[in-house]
Amino acid sequence: MNPISAPRGTNDVYPPESAEWNRLETAAREIAHRFGYGEIRTPIFEATELFARGVGETTDIVEKEMYTFVDKGGRSMTLRPELTAGIVRALLEHKLFAQGPQRLYAIGPFFRYERPQAGRYRQAHQLSVECFGVAGAEADVEVIQLAATLIAHYGLTDAVLNVNSVGDANCRPAYREALLAHFRPHLAELSADSQRRLERNPLRILDSKDPKDRPFVETAPTMLDLLCGECAAHFAMLRRYLDALEIPYVVNPRIVRGLDYYTRTVFEYVSSALGAQSTVCGGGRYDGLVQQLGGPPTPGVGFGLGLERFLMVVKAHAGEQVPARRGLQAIALGDAARARLFPVVGEYRAHAAEPAFADWQDRKLTAHFKTADRNNARWAVILGDDELTRGEIVVRDLKSREDRRLPLAFSAAEVAKMLVEATR
Ligand code: ATP
Ligand code: MG
Numbered sequence: 232m233n234p235i236s237a238p239r240g241t242n243d244v245y246p247p248e249s250a251e252w253n254r255l256e257t258a259a260r261e262i263a264h265r266f267g268y269g270e271i272r273t274p275i276f277e278a279t280e281l282f283a284r285g286v287g288e289t290t291d292i293v294e295k296e297m298y299t300f301v302d303k304g305g306r307s308m309t310l311r312p313e314l315t316a317g318i319v320r321a322l323l324e325h326k327l328f329a330q331g332p333q334r335l336y337a338i339g340p341f342f343r344y345e346r347p348q349a350g351r352y353r354q355a356h357q358l359s360v361e362c363f364g365v366a367g368a369e370a371d372v373e374v375i376q377l378a379a380t381l382i383a384h385y386g387l388t389d390a391v392l393n394v395n396s397v398g399d400a401n402c403r404p405a406y407r408e409a410l411l412a413h414f415r416p417h418l419a420e421l422s423a424d425s426q427r428r429l430e431r432n433p434l435r436i437l438d439s440k441d442p443k444d445r446p447f448v449e450t451a452p453t454m455l456d457l458l459c460g461e462c463a464a465h466f467a468m469l470r471r472y473l474d475a476l477e478i479p480y481v482v483n484p485r486i487v488r489g490l491d492y493y494t495r496t497v498f499e500y501v502s503s504a505l506g507a508q509s510t511v512c513g514g515g516r517y518d519g520l521v522q523q524l525g526g527p528p529t530p531g532v533g534f535g536l537g538l539e540r541f542l543m544v545v546k547a548h549a550g551e552q553v554p555a556r557r558g559l560q561a562i563a564l565g566d567a568a569r570a571r572l573f574p575v576v577g578e579y580r581a582h583a584a585e586p587a588f589a590d591w592q593d594r595k596l597t598a599h600f601k602t603a604d605r606n607n608a609r610w611a612v613i614l615g616d617d618e619l620t621r622g623e624i625v626v627r628d629l630k631s632r633e634d635r636r637l638p639l640a641f642s643a644a645e646v647a648k649m650l651v652e653a654t655r
Contacts, residue, residue, distance in 0.1 A: 240345070240353030242539070247554065247607070251542055256338055258384055259358045259536075263336040266377045268360060271335045273317040275342075279307040285316030285524050286490055289432040296343040298353075310342035313490070313535060314359035315517070316524070322363065323526045332364030338538075350508030350540050360514075361533035363521065368468035370532045371496045371516060372476065378500060378512050378534055379478050387502065387544050390511060393483035394473070394498045395454070396466040397434065399518070402459035407433055409452045417447050437487045440507075453484035465495050492517040496532065502540075504547035511544055512536040556629060558586035559654050560603035564596065564615035571639070572614045578647030585609075585654065603629060610654045614639075626653050 237243060244252055260270070279299050286292050298310040311317050314337050322328055322335075337359045345351050360377055362370045375392065382390050398406060410433040418426060422441035429436065437448055458466065473480055480498075488497045497515035505511070514534020521529035561576045563569035569591060579587045588606040590599075596613070603611050613625040623636045624646065637649050 238353065240347035240351075242352060242354070250554075251545070252538070255538060255542060255545075256358075259336070259338060259381055262377060262380050262384065263358075263360065265380075266334070266373065268334045268336045268362075268377070271318055271321060271337050272339070273314070273321045273337065274311075275340060276308045276310050277317050277320065279309040281316050281320055281524070282309050282312060285319065285492070285520060286313065287492060289428070289435065290490055291435075292343065292490070296345055298342045298344060312343050313341050314339065314357055315361060315520070315533060315535070318359070318361055319363075319521055319524050319526065319531075323521070323524060328363065328521065328526060328529055332362065334362050336360045348508070350505055350537075350543055352539060356538040358536040358538060359533065360536075361531060363529055363531045365532075366518070366530040368465050368472055368496070370530075371469050371498075372472040372478075374514065374533055375473070375498060376476055376478060378514070378536060381536070382500060382511075385541075385545050385548070387548055389504055389548075390500045390502045390544065392473075392478065392480040392498060392500055393486050394469065394480050394496065395482065395484055395486040396458055396462055396469075396495050397487055397493055397497050397515075398454050398458050398462045399494045402457055402462055403434075403454070406452070406454050406457045409457065410434065410436070413451050414447060421447065434487050437485055448485065455482070455484050462495055469496055488513055488515055490517075492520040492523065494518045498534070500536075502544045502547075504544045505540060508540060510537075511540045554607060556607050556609035558583075558588060558606070558608050559610040559612050559626075559650070560599065560606060560608040560629075561587060561589035562596065562599040562603075562611055562613045563589075563591065564613070565593075568614040568616065568619055571619065572612075574643035575646045575650070578644045579650055582647060583651045583654070612650060612654075624650075626650070 282297060283293055292312045297312050300308055302308050318335060318337060322333055327333055340354050340356050342354055344353060347353060360374050362374055397403065414421065414429055414433060414436060418429065422439060422443045424441065425436045425439050425444050436444060437451060439448060486497050486499055493515040495516045499510050500512040501509045502511050503509065512534050516532040518530045520531055521527065561572055563572040576587050576589050588608055590602055600611065609629060611627040611629055613627060618624055622639045624639050626635045626637060635653060637653060640646050640649065
């Protein structure tokens with residue numbers, strides 16, 4: 232029988248790479264908590280209607296990227312293509328907006344039917360950070376600083392913050408007209424996607440990755456020239472706060488973001504380490520979203536950071552770094568040694584912060600050392616018949632190859648305690 236393979240565009244994550252995922256998720260949680268953000272977990276599938284309304288009918292996501300299915304009850308369901316809409320749905324359902332501003336983060340998978348390539352998958356993972364209820368630019372800069380802190384934590388010096396404003400319901404209509412006037416004469420030269428976008432949502436053309444569109448996108452009018460007074464003031468405040476926090480950025484009038492619900496601030500972290508899929512993190516302000524989903528008028532701002540892409544940038548920065556050795560490999564040679572060492576390892580695992588590896592099989596010492604290398608263990612703890620006779624246990628430093636001998640004290644707990652000290 233042929234083995235079954237994973238669906239296209241999905242990834243299995245297993246050791247040692249899964250440790251990198253854990254490290255990133257732990258750092259993200261720790262930083263989010265430091266900023267006063269609490270975790271929210273919502274279902275990975277929702278009513279299709281939620282995304283049609285919450286992401287926007289004219290977006291690539293809703294037009295062609297959603298995993299939609301009819302469940303056995305005849306309801307149209309969709310695997311979430313992003314996390315924000317579900318979070319807003321949950322906040323409305325549990326009446327949390329009534330309690331004042333909400334600062335939340337979520338980590339988890341999202342699903343998009345895209346053409347798989349490096350950095351672009353059908354199941355990918357995001358850190359989604361959302362601040363609801365604060366209209367001022369303080370909130371925009373707060374979430375940007377949260378992303379900046381994670382990026383700085385990893386020392387990703389080539390990730391550049393791009394900021395822009397897409398205006399609001401006051402000033403965007405005029406921009407739409409300006410874009411229509413700019414693109415219409417070149418309609419036939421635009422990509423098929425952009426031709427379709429022109430009348431429905433010309434802003435989306437600015438987000439095009441098609442080289443055919445590039446010359447026209449580069450010469451397009453910019454929103455920044457057309458911002459109304461309030462949007463201009465908001466953008467000025469954003470820049471002032473970024474300067475005050477010494478967060479470097481560039482103003483990039485081409486950044487529009489793919490989702491319809493953005494107002495005013497939009498931003499992206501872009502890394503040259505990624506090639507074509509260069510956006511690590513994208514976000515902005517979405518003051519109309521909560522209302523669009525049936526809630527009270529509530530400002531919001533946040534971002535989605537792609538974990539796969541983030542880890543690709545981390546890898547590019549680190550090069551082929553060898554991870555540090557840690558923990559011990561317990562090696563018992565013979566039945567009597569095994570019976571003596573087994574409870575010691577059990578006690579060690581109950582008390583040590585570092586891992587204890589042991590495979591308990593009857594194998595040669597060299598085979599055990601190979602396993603220790605594969606586990607990237609720092610120490611080997613060896614017990615054979617000779618050691619048993621002498622009442623000793625050998626602790627080998629696998630880096631320096633130096634041996635130490637420890638007395639095999641009376642109880643397993645006592646030996647384990649000495650090992651914890653010796654392998655610190
Ligand atoms: P792109 O322009 O690259 O398609 P996007 O604007 O569709 O990105 P968002 O919806 O803002 O992306 O999602 C936030 C982040 O999630 C992106 O910045 C990126 O890091 C990541 N991301 C988006 N789509 C994918 C995907 N198909 N595979 C892996 N990561 C993705
Ligand atoms: Mg996309």
